[in-house]
Amino acid sequence: MTAAARTPVGGPRRAGDHAASAHLSADARARAREVIALYPHPRSALIPLCHLAQEEQGWLTPEAMVDIAGLLGVTPAEVLGTASFYDMLHTEPVGSHVVSVCTNIACLLNGAAELLEHAESSLGVNAGGTTADGSITLEESECLADCDRAPCVQVNHRFVGAQTPASFDRLVADLRAGARAQDIPDHGTLVRVRRTTGLQADSTTVAAERAAMAEAQAGRAAAAEAAKTAPEGVGGHP
Amino acid sequence: MAVTAAPKIVTSRLGHADSHTLKRYLASGGYEGLRKALAMTPEAVAHEVDTASLLGRGGAGFPAGRKWAMLRKAPVTYLVINGDESEPATFKDHLLLERDPHQLLEGVLIAAYALQVTQAFIYIRGEFALALERVQAALNDAYAAGAVGSDIFGSGFSVDVVVHPGAGAYICGEETALLESLEGKRGFPRIKPPFFPAAVGLYGEPTVVNNVETMSNLPWIVVNGGAAFAALGGGRSTGTRLFALAGHVNNPGVFELEMVKTTFSDLIHAPALGGGIPHGRALKAFIPGGVSAPWFGPDRIDLPLGQDEVAEAGSMLGSGSVVVMDDHTCAVRASWRITRFFARESCGQCTPCREGSGWLERIMRRIENGHGREADLGLLLDACDNISPGLDWPPQQTTICVLGPSIPSSIASAIEMFRDEFLVHIKEGGCPYG
Numbered sequence: 191m192t193a194a195a196r197t198p199v200g201g202p203r204r205a206g207d208h209a210a211s212a213h214l215s216a217d218a219r220a221r222a223r224e225v226i227a228l229y230p231h232p233r234s235a236l237i238p239l240c241h242l243a244q245e246e247q248g249w250l251t252p253e254a255m256v257d258i259a260g261l262l263g264v265t266p267a268e269v270l271g272t273a274s275f276y277d278m279l280h281t282e283p284v285g286s287h288v289v290s291v292c293t294n295i296a297c298l299l300n301g302a303a304e305l306l307e308h309a310e311s312s313l314g315v316n317a318g319g320t321t322a323d324g325s326i327t328l329e330e331s332e333c334l335a336d337c338d339r340a341p342c343v344q345v346n347h348r349f350v351g352a353q354t355p356a357s358f359d360r361l362v363a364d365l366r367a368g369a370r371a372q373d374i375p376d377h378g379t380l381v382r383v384r385r386t387t388g389l390q391a392d393s394t395t396v397a398a399e400r401a402a403m404a405e406a407q408a409g410r411a412a413a414a415e416a417a418k419t420a421p422e423g424v425g426g427h428p
Numbered sequence: 429m430a431v432t433a434a435p436k437i438v439t440s441r442l443g444h445a446d447s448h449t450l451k452r453y454l455a456s457g458g459y460e461g462l463r464k465a466l467a468m469t470p471e472a473v474a475h476e477v478d479t480a481s482l483l484g485r486g487g488a489g490f491p492a493g494r495k496w497a498m499l500r501k502a503p504v505t506y507l508v509i510n511g512d513e514s515e516p517a518t519f520k521d522h523l524l525l526e527r528d529p530h531q532l533l534e535g536v537l538i539a540a541y542a543l544q545v546t547q548a549f550i551y552i553r554g555e556f557a558l559a560l561e562r563v564q565a566a567l568n569d570a571y572a573a574g575a576v577g578s579d580i581f582g583s584g585f586s587v588d589v590v591v592h593p594g595a596g597a598y599i600c601g602e603e604t605a606l607l608e609s610l611e612g613k614r615g616f617p618r619i620k621p622p623f624f625p626a627a628v629g630l631y632g633e634p635t636v637v638n639n640v641e642t643m644s645n646l647p648w649i650v651v652n653g654g655a656a657f658a659a660l661g662g663g664r665s666t667g668t669r670l671f672a673l674a675g676h677v678n679n680p681g682v683f684e685l686e687m688v689k690t691t692f693s694d695l696i697h698a699p700a701l702g703g704g705i706p707h708g709r710a711l712k713a714f715i716p717g718g719v720s721a722p723w724f725g726p727d728r729i730d731l732p733l734g735q736d737e738v739a740e741a742g743s744m745l746g747s748g749s750v751v752v753m754d755d756h757t758c759a760v761r762a763s764w765r766i767t768r769f770f771a772r773e774s775c776g777q778c779t780p781c782r783e784g785s786g787w788l789e790r791i792m793r794r795i796e797n798g799h800g801r802e803a804d805l806g807l808l809l810d811a812c813d814n815i816s817p818g819l820d821w822p823p824q825q826t827t828i829c830v831l832g833p834s835i836p837s838s839i840a841s842a843i844e845m846f847r848d849e850f851l852v853h854i855k856e857g858g859c860p861y862g
Contacts, residue, residue, distance in 0.1 A: 228588075228590045229590070230547070230631060231611065231612075231631055233611060233612035233613075234592075234610055234611055234612050235612065236612030236613075237554075237592075237593065237594070237595050237609065237612060238592065238593060240595065241554075241593055241595070262612070264612075271614065272612060272613055272614055273595075275597060275614040275615060275775075276554070276594075276595035276596045276597050276615075277595070277596030277597065278554045278555065278594075278595040278596035279595050279596075290555075293765070294516045294517070294765065294769055295516050295517055295675070295715075295719060295751055295762060295765055295766055295769075296516065296517040296674035296675050296680075296751055298761070298762065298765050299674075299675045299676055299751070299753060299757065299762070300675075332514070332516070332598065332769055332772065332773065333514065333515070333516035333517060333518075333769070334555055335513050335514065335518060335519040335521075335522040335553070335555075335556070336519055336522065337517050337518075337519050337672065337674035337675075337680065337749075338519065338672075338673075338674060338680035338681045338682070340674065340680070344555065346557070347554070347555050347556070347557040348557050348558065349558070380554065380557050380560060380593060381557065381560045381561050381564060381593065382561060383560075383561040383564040383565045383568070384564075385564060385567070385568065385591070386568045386571065386572075387568070387571045387577065389547075389588045390571070390577035390578040390586065390588060391546050391547070391577065391578055391586035391587060391588050392578070
């Protein structure tokens with residue numbers, strides 16, 4: 191299929207479509223600092239912070255990426271460069287419900303291609319597109335690891351079980367009517383359970399433990415020196 | 429014998445609707461393994477895992493004890509759990525993360541103690557929203573119960589655990605790509621050597637990376653002893669293992685089975701397991717261990733579910749996922765879809781994988797769509813050979829990670845088994861299966 195044939199009917203919305211400020215709120219920035227404190231190096235918080243920005247704004251705005259860069263001490267280009275690698279980080283607006291239809295092998299064997307075709311015609315968008323009302327973005331996804339309920343569908347990364355064309359239409363109607371708001375929050379909210387505690391092993395303890403560890407391990411290393419067997423390199427599929 | 433009397437090691441609680449809660453976990457012996465471990469020396473705990481001969485459950489099947497032993501040579505800094513399950517048709521870690529997060533946490537804490545690390549990260553695939561919530565909730569409860577954090581159960585041992593979400597990239601299941609991702613970067617696998625993060629891992633420090641299922645076995649091993657685990661299974665494949673069965677079967681799902689004692693035929697056909705193929709159809713082919721594995725025909729159905737047994741037959745048990753295809757399946761379409769997956773998920777660092785996967789996908793698509801050419805079969809195999817010379821199994825490495833060299837395996841095995849079907853597509857200009 192050519193690129194032209196897959197242009198979304200609804201057309202991508204642009205950052206300017208949103209009236210509200212696309213910068214992170216004070217609350218989000220405070221939460222971001224708590225997340226950063228969990229890691230030995232701030233940059234490790236990059237992906238969690240992108241999720242945090244999406245939770246607030248539904249997608250990853252250029253302004254939010256600037257804020258994240260400032261919080262982490264990297265450049266906005268580094269944030270974009272990382273974010274653009276990952277399927278779940280949207281650098282363009284998406285609908286309030288991102289509906290992912292898996293068509294990988296286990297789902298393909300169970301009618302996923304037919305389901306996706308139905309979804310496209312029923313929603314009036316091709317995979318990758320957003321409906322004109324901004325409520326649904328349809329995605330064709332790779333394996334979502336729910337293969338005993340194939341063809342597998344997720345809405346905002348929540349599993350909704352195997353779908354038939356008829357049940358898919360009911361699902362979309364429910365989403366539009368807000369009937370699933372309880373179990374499926376708007377797009378961007380990935381984790382509704384927040385961490386309730388910061389790190390507890392204080393730096394003195396950690397330093398003491400590491401010193402003791404190094405000493406113990408030096409002893410073991412000396413003991414193991416005789417029976418030294420260099421492990422062969424092995425692969426492993428990712 | 430389809431199902432042996434082996435105990436359920438990692439799925440014992442899954443019959444309960446509240447299997448993910450601390451209450452259920454404590455009511456069924458939860459955190460007893462951790463208490464027992466904390467009363468032992470770290471070396472003794474590591475020794476039990478060594479004795480168990482627990483093979484890593486992520487896909488490569490490397491012995492967990494040996495992985496740990498490498499770390500004992502240098503100060504260990506970090507423990508990272510790989511919960512980025514994305515191998516197509518693999519859905520066992522998804523189950524463990526959502527349904528028994530405390531079991532995973534206890535395993536992580538036992539491993540952290542054995543390795544004497546003070547910080548562990550659980551990297552969970554971003555698409556698993558519920559699993560992320562369940563593991564975070566379990567972690568919060570475990571902190572409140574004193575099972576994690578400072579001075580665990582009054583033992584003097586402290587460790588912090590952080591749940592880290594991914595953001596959608598198959599390649600991050602590769603352990604060095606996962607570490608890059610955890611450092612806040614694109615998920616590019618690292619150049620080897622060093623082959624193991626034990627030498628140079630997270631932030632360049634010694635790190636051990638273990639799979640979710642591997643960790644989930646640890647509480648049982650510590651409570652019952654490594655020898656009890658090693659007594660199950662056969663040969664190098666000890667213990668039980670989760671097998672994810674999908675595709676054309678009446679009863680798809682995840683089954684915990686004693687290694688080696690069960691055959692693929694049992695898994696697919698036994699009423700208590702797969703329940704046979706729907707509509708009375710016959711088996712055409714099956715994939716024994718994730719889509720990176722070469723396919724098997726019905727002649728291999730009596731092979732036991734053991735790591736070495738499957739490897740000797742020319743494929744791999746890999747991630748323990750079995751995909752069943754009935755005789756109405758188009759082999760071209762199935763192998764094309766697998767190829768398209770690799771083409772989409774190639775990280776783009778290495779030319780053979782980045783370019784090769786795209787070439788293969790386009791050639792296979794045109795064969796499936798009826799525009800194949802006479803020379804296409806030769807061209808496909810030639811492109812496969814350029815990605816991994818010789819088309820051997822295990823594949824020759826030409827790239828930084830094993831993604832690229834795994835691509836030709838499904839194509840080459842499908843062409844070998846169903847050459848006539850490819851030729852019909854080309855000669856008759858379309859798919860005979862419609």
